[in-house]
Amino acid sequence: MNETFFPHQNAEEKWQKFWEEHNLFKTNDESEKLRYYVLEMFPYPSGKLHMGHVRNYTIGDTLARYKRMRGFNVLYPMGFDAFGLPAENAAIKSAREKNVHLNPEEFTMDCIKQMEIALKKMGFSYDWDREIVTSLPEYYKFNQLIFIRMFERGLAYRKKAAVNWCPECNTVLANEQVIDGKCWRHTETPVEIKHLDQWFFKITDFAEELLNDLDNLPGWPEHVKIMQKNWIGKSQGCIVNFKLEETGQDLPIFTTRPDTLYGVTFMVFAPEHPKVLELVAGTEYEDDVKKFINRIVVEDRILRTAENREKEGLFIGKYAINPLTNNKIPIFIANFVLMEYGTGCIMAVPAHDQRDFEFAKKFNIPIKVVIQPGEKTLETEEMTFAYVDPGIMVNSSIFSGMNSQEAIPRIIEYLEEKGIGKGTAQYKLRDWLISRQRYWGTPIPVIYCDNCGIQCVREKDLPVKLPQDVDFSIADNPILTSSHFLKTTCPKCGGTASRESDTMDTFVDSSWYFLRYTDAKNSSLPFSPQAEEKWMPVDQYIGGVEHAIMHLLYARFFTKVLNDLGFSKYREPFKNLFTQGMVCKETPYCSECEAFIPKEKVFSESFCPRHKTTKLEMKSAKMSKSLGNTVDPDKMINEYGVDA
Numbered sequence: 001m002n003e004t005f006f007p008h009q010n011a012e013e014k015w016q017k018f019w020e021e022h023n024l025f026k027t028n029d030e031s032e033k034l035r036y037y038v039l040e041m042f043p044y045p046s047g048k049l050h051m052g053h054v055r056n057y058t059i060g061d062t063l064a065r066y067k068r069m070r071g072f073n074v075l076y077p078m079g080f081d082a083f084g085l086p087a088e089n090a091a092i093k094s095a096r097e098k099n100v101h102l103n104p105e106e107f108t109m110d111c112i113k114q115m116e117i118a119l120k121k122m123g124f125s126y127d128w129d130r131e132i133v134t135s136l137p138e139y140y141k142f143n144q145l146i147f148i149r150m151f152e153r154g155l156a157y158r159k160k161a162a163v164n165w166c167p168e169c170n171t172v173l174a175n176e177q178v179i180d181g182k183c184w185r186h187t188e189t190p191v192e193i194k195h196l197d198q199w200f201f202k203i204t205d206f207a208e209e210l211l212n213d214l215d216n217l218p219g220w221p222e223h224v225k226i227m228q229k230n231w232i233g234k235s236q237g238c239i240v241n242f243k244l245e246e247t248g249q250d251l252p253i254f255t256t257r258p259d260t261l262y263g264v265t266f267m268v269f270a271p272e273h274p275k276v277l278e279l280v281a282g283t284e285y286e287d288d289v290k291k292f293i294n295r296i297v298v299e300d301r302i303l304r305t306a307e308n309r310e311k312e313g314l315f316i317g318k319y320a321i322n323p324l325t326n327n328k329i330p331i332f333i334a335n336f337v338l339m340e341y342g343t344g345c346i347m348a349v350p351a352h353d354q355r356d357f358e359f360a361k362k363f364n365i366p367i368k369v370v371i372q373p374g375e376k377t378l379e380t381e382e383m384t385f386a387y388v389d390p391g392i393m394v395n396s397s398i399f400s401g402m403n404s405q406e407a408i409p410r411i412i413e414y415l416e417e418k419g420i421g422k423g424t425a426q427y428k429l430r431d432w433l434i435s436r437q438r439y440w441g442t443p444i445p446v447i448y449c450d451n452c453g454i455q456c457v458r459e460k461d462l463p464v465k466l467p468q469d470v471d472f473s474i475a476d477n478p479i480l481t482s483s484h485f486l487k488t489t490c491p492k493c494g495g496t497a498s499r500e501s502d503t504m505d506t507f508v509d510s511s512w513y514f515l516r517y518t519d520a521k522n523s524s525l526p527f528s529p530q531a532e533e534k535w536m537p538v539d540q541y542i543g544g545v546e547h548a549i550m551h552l553l554y555a556r557f558f559t560k561v562l563n564d565l566g567f568s569k570y571r572e573p574f575k576n577l578f579t580q581g582m583v584c585k586e587t588p589y590c591s592e593c594e595a596f597i598p599k600e601k602v603f604s605e606s607f608c609p610r611h612k613t614t615k616l617e618m619k620s621a622k623m624s625k626s627l628g629n630t631v632d633p634d635k636m637i638n639e640y641g642v643d644a
Helices: 008-021 051-069 085-097 104-121 137-152 203-216 222-232 258-263 274-280 286-296 354-363 404-418 513-519 529-535 551-564 634-640
Strands: 035-040 073-075 156-166 171-173 192-201 234-244 250-255 266-269 313-321 328-334 345-348 421-427 446-449 453-456 487-489 496-499 538-543 574-579 584-590 617-622
Touching (some): 008 104, 051 538, 192 286, 203 222, 203 234, 250 258, 250 345, 266 313, 274 286, 286 313, 313 354, 328 354, 345 354, 404 421
Parallel strands (some): 035 073, 266 328
Antiparallel strands (some): 156 171, 156 192, 446 453, 584 617
16 A cells, blocks of 8 residues: 555545544533443553554544444543653653753653644544643642542541562552562562551452452453452451560451461561561561561562462561460561461461461471361371361360361350450451652642641642652652742641652542543532533443553542542442453563563663673563553554554
8 A cells, every 4th residue: 555545644634634623522411312431541641652552542442433423422531641750750860861950740741742643643533622631730639639538537547557669769669569579660670668657548448349349340351350359358257366475465366267276386477567677676686587578578479478488487586475375475477478468467377277387397386286187186296287177176175076167156256255356357458558759749738737737738728739849869759859848837727837748659640530531621629420420430441451450449449439428429430341452562581580671771782781691582572661662653654544
């Protein structure tokens, strides 16, 4: 095909201009036609449209055009997920290398203009009147409004926590953003653990509903629902309050096996549990424990808990008291215990749990049988593996002689009567950590006053805008360089106070943007109830499966919160979900690093930048800007036309 056969450039320019002049794709809110809302996951504005975008948006555009031709009133909007690290890192790089001030806002808005041109050139049938840009104050002031309302309901709170820290991002990551012990963005960078005061959203209050409502989403792929169910991770059992021997302080553990409580011979904390460093502070164990923590916490969580993984651990010099037996038991930390499970601390019953059994054998810890199989008697000296099946309880006080499964509810009742435990469900899901020690995000609308404590900014004073007088050349959060921003007055007493310098995780922006499209120009509310009721939920959502346990889970959570806060009618955002698969391209791969190497980092054409003598292979990888393996569609458009 060539220009003489089909002058596609002339045809495309003519008809795209006609569409724009006649507002052909503008959505009519007053139309009586059946409505249909089709949406793709909106892009980060990198400035370049690549074939991964083209695949995603072509699917949505095809569906939108089809539905219009079938007589539907179609809402098909586009916007930009505009906050985030790439723009800030570009500003930092510019400030350090060129000694010039490049604001992330300028960088981002320039990228948006380029992407708008590219998207329009593709001829996608968006209603551009509904365009949103999440980095504009008219959008993010509603992030702040929602935060304030959540704070008032106890759904936003601050606490000191052991957090995932990416040294390359120079900020905190949520659990969902740590993949195989590495940063989700910098896939070669191991994540470290730090203890910081951080802001959280209480997503755990919605764990049961988030889990149960998956069964009401027949239009979602089953594998996505399974991924969310596994991430939420419900377990039924009980909380039991062991005691710290020295102080009598409660050490709550969660167990699904209360029938084995009389067989506990040691206790194990997850290495990243914040209590661990407190317990060893100033003791002879402190240095070794710190070294162990730093080594273990960066390891992949699945590998840490794998059955064939070598069990590693350390005694931390402390003892706990079993509330049912009053026995003194040693406290360890170990690689196979995760902070995400239960309370981050387990009771270890080596006779009836294989991991505990292997650990006890390695560290010469006593093994006590409390469940016999019935047909024979277990002797601890002869055991080569743990007995994990049901049986008859022994060495268990008043419960001896009972069937172990039948005894479980009786034991829970007994714990509750004695005030030393209670039946409960636990979830692997943890509250959403939203604090980021970066500039290019929504300022958290909080003020700290020495007299009044934590105060939210008054709603009439929103938005709290990002400061312009910041220095991007420092290694820390640039906001800390703006005294103009940090110094303020308390909204309650009028005294001298300081602003929160952290910004919100950018996943907050994308957790409700689909609702903003229904009423994109509203200046007093995130969206009107009438607009939300007309258009929500989204009829067809299209995007990558890699967002199954981040964006999609957060969006479901936010929709439920906004319903509770009185903003919306619906509790689920997306009727149907289509995960379009990935566009892949051959990419340099280092077998020693076991990682793909971004194009710009490749050493001397075909060698690893870290292992300079290791020749890189070419392997198929997901197309992404971070790997530098994207393909610009412009060449094909210019040669063959948009339709091709």
